[in-house]
Amino acid sequence: MNKRNIYLDNKPLAEAKAIWHQALTEVGFFSRRPQEQIAVDLCLGRILARPVSALRSSPSYNAAAMDGIAVHFLDLANASEGNPVRLGRDRFTPVNTGNAIPEGCNAVVMIEDVHYVSDDEVELILPATPWQHVRTIGEDIVATELILPEGHQVRPIDQGAMLATGVTKVWVQCPPRAIAIPTGSELIQPGQIGQPGQIIEFNSRILAGYLNDWGAAARRGTPVPDDPDRLREAIMAAVADNDIVVLNAGASAGTRDYTSQVLSEIGRVVVHGVAIKPGKPVILAMVGEVPVIGLPGYPVSAVLTMRLFLRDMIAAFLGRDRLDSPVIEATLSRPFHSKMGVDEFVRVTLGRVGDNLMATPVGKGAGAVMSLVRADGLLTIGAGKEGIGAGEKVAIELLRPQAEVDATLVCIGSHDNIIDLLANQLHTQRPLIRISSAHVGSMGGIMAIRRGEAHLAGSHLLDESTGEYNIPYIRRFLADVPLQLINLCYREQGLLVAKGNPKNIQGFADIAEHGHLFINRQGGAGTRLLTDKCLADLKIGRERIQGYQREEYTHMSVAAAIASGSADAGMGIRAAAVALGLDFVPVAEERYDLIIPKKFLGDEKIVRVLELIRTDRAFQERILALGGYGLRDCGKVMFEQS
């Protein structure tokens, strides 16, 4: 199997790009510039392939610029208060704005300055200058003058200008025809229920979507199974009527093989393997004169790799400048280590907390499509760096409008399902408020508050000695931070077990005794502390709990593991059990509070949150429906320090 890697190169990104650009130039990819002539009515958003000049002048006739009367300016040469001039019907013509100036007239007098002696006679007391209040022919633009240059993207106003000057057809660039072909025998279509090992085919939708965003005319191809012959046929058919062919390898190693192997048979593999993360196995090939790009199977790798190699290609094909996303400066909230010699692309969430725009890395690997959904921006760590330290300033390529980022409430700390409800509720209000929540446990939240990286932190830390929640930890770690501790809820913690509790697990004693498989929460999580407290109370050694060392970061992940049978029991909140239809063995009721620095209490986002939990009955109903929650102190200030 290792044979696979033999021809998997590891070219530096810059070099790979240069080689690829060279290859594209050689086949004339950038100079093709197909163009078509279409009606101006249909050219909105298209790129002009030729300059557009006015066919007729605008205005095309001398037009009244005011409502009033048209006259010959010489008739009023001596008009004045003392010497009013009277004109008969033969020397003036009533005109409305836009009317043509009659033959023999060369000025307009505003209606306000006209005194009608009778319907047929007017009296005027002001002299006129030639062509006053007249929009003369070509005042806006003269026939033959340039309206729009080649390469311009047509806006609605441009359509108007062209039509106004008699232009009804224009030559525009044709977008590159692109196709995204998914490959892999494990693929099934959305809606189908997959067997283990089968994967829903959604990548081609993502890829075609972005290709179209960037200006291509992209379609999705039919999935191709892991079969060299079928793949060969598919590629040959695709290159026949496309300008760009994108292959998306299935996740299986097999597919990756076939793709490069087949491409080197029917064409030329220009680059296979680039020193980037994610996206290393990308294949850049040429079949005939058509570029064929083989993207990695993981959605995140596929999208990021495509951004690197296809966005500029499409722009250049259309004769446009590369489309860069806006870049802003942010502060990295936690250190991020990166491999030397590799350009790494890190998905980050962004949040403006006080004066600092904080960037926090998200995502547990290229398989996690949600990490890209949640990402607000991209951080590039150059091949020359081993990583970036916390607090360092970094340049972030925005994946969302800045406005959305600025409207983000940063919530770091313990996870609770209510946060999801909150996130949705706030996002339906106006102005929209987004919640970016990082689940790093209660202690992680307290530290984030201390570093000024979060607007609020969810915490349920029990102090064993006093039996008090959160306050002792605040005294210890946030002594100098003016803040309020506001209760969100009380919630039932307990053991999540399979539906019907088949192994009849009633507590940790059973788990230890019968060697049931446990699944734990990460260190620093309030739920982890609760677990350890129970074990301590029961005098059960950790080593006796099988799976103690297996850690998950959220209640839902623990629940998922149990639902899937990969664990027998785990500590979590009742809401998680309810959500996935598990059984629940109550262990304790605990208090879950929100830690909010005073300086943010005035922030509209925080105001909305407190409003919601304190006054919105419907919202509280929804919380209770989740199961296991008590709201008797919801919104109450449990502790305050200044």
Next chain:
Amino acid sequence: MNKRNIYLDNKPLAEAKAIWHQALTEVGFFSRRPQEQIAVDLCLGRILARPVSALRSSPSYNAAAMDGIAVHFLDLANASEGNPVRLGRDRFTPVNTGNAIPEGCNAVVMIEDVHYVSDDEVELILPATPWQHVRTIGEDIVATELILPEGHQVRPIDQGAMLATGVTKVWVQCPPRAIAIPTGSELIQPGQIGQPGQIIEFNSRILAGYLNDWGAAARRGTPVPDDPDRLREAIMAAVADNDIVVLNAGASAGTRDYTSQVLSEIGRVVVHGVAIKPGKPVILAMVGEVPVIGLPGYPVSAVLTMRLFLRDMIAAFLGRDRLDSPVIEATLSRPFHSKMGVDEFVRVTLGRVGDNLMATPVGKGAGAVMSLVRADGLLTIGAGKEGIGAGEKVAIELLRPQAEVDATLVCIGSHDNIIDLLANQLHTQRPLIRISSAHVGSMGGIMAIRRGEAHLAGSHLLDESTGEYNIPYIRRFLADVPLQLINLCYREQGLLVAKGNPKNIQGFADIAEHGHLFINRQGGAGTRLLTDKCLADLKIGRERIQGYQREEYTHMSVAAAIASGSADAGMGIRAAAVALGLDFVPVAEERYDLIIPKKFLGDEKIVRVLELIRTDRAFQERILALGGYGLRDCGKVMFEQS
């Protein structure tokens, strides 16, 4: 006719907006929120009407995260260099990334760490931790968790996330159905040749285009003539199946009347007349529960008014925040006077000259659609201000991407048709370079250079005493500016006269003697100086030249006036005569130079310009084809000062 103005109010903008918002609220416009359920494959760019949660976990099975073998971690508990563990075919299963972890296995060992003793036996020297290199069920997202909140606009990656978690249908907001109905008997369709007084109907295209840009589903209605009954029918039909109806009054006063009159008969006119410029006569009305907006007839007024009242309406209808265009700070290049009590919207061109981003007002009134085509931004002058002085900092709402603005070469001064050629040529190169050229005459250009507002200025100022071009003026007005004076061309100046020269005009003598109608250029224009020199040489008094006081700003405008018969002769370059097929009576050959401050000689935009005129033969051919040009010194440095 004055009756018309009786019910034309003049409400302050803020008040008008408040009243309108109130009226819309009363009819429940903002709370309608029609929604429809569509396939995820079709929801790109749509706004979610309901939150989307995962139907299935992702991954939906425990999947290998690496190529290698699946094992049970306990089998390797004691594995080490010194104690290699051998596993038979029954204790391991080869897996590729993405494969399902077989029953009984709970860890993956990377292929790199696997030593195949035989096809059926492997040797391992490292212990394994439970679930290492396994993407466990729900690692990315767990069933029932929130994927996307209500109000979110769907991106390709979101489609992927939904499909990945088993979501195939989604509820989305329906865009407001809008229709743009042009009115006015003077309207003709694009392509038709109009009689004087007739206007090509292009406004409805512009309006529908912007309505769609802002998120509506907009169509164009059939033009309605100036007839109250027809108008009434059209409106009633439109309100029956639209959420927003936009009427675009023809330019004629008549139409404006009918619209408000008819609207007050069949509905309620909420506001008629707002203290804004342009756009005062806007009508905001309600017919039944459907908002009907009557926009002024001039395209620029129509577009700007629509931005003020319709953009936010559409966003709110969709439950989105208002879409503001980015705003940047710029320096106003020349004073702009504005009427107290009126919110004025000024179209400006923008250009980054050295360190200052200069904003220059453009446009000769609301009729000038080109002024909006050329505009890079909008300057709002509040009702409380009488105007803004030159050099003042102003906030500009961008109408173009900042990148395009930064790529703009600012060219202020004398007009020459070669500038058009240059503009197009540069815009076809990459990176795109735009030229924003203001035709203010040679002296105007010199002053712009002095104020640091232009990268280059075109000048052809003849010093009568020395007979020398430009240099004496530079010595006088730009003495302290290090610059180069680079020749662009020599060009023939002369009298433009009608085709065939019917009045047999051979010079100013004829014009003075037979009282032919002359058309002049503005003061400060090199061509104006030339005219005055000719008259002086011939000892002809200005008062003897009929039309001497009528001024135009470009050669093409002068040519247009003569082509249309509104003047018999005017001074201009041969290229203008050639462009419009006029006769040309040569008067002199003059030199046309470019004044370029040295600090800009390194600017890529300038470098490109000089490259083009100095080395591009094809480009020079195109210049010569314009007629009347000599390029013997093209690109040559005529004068230099540091």
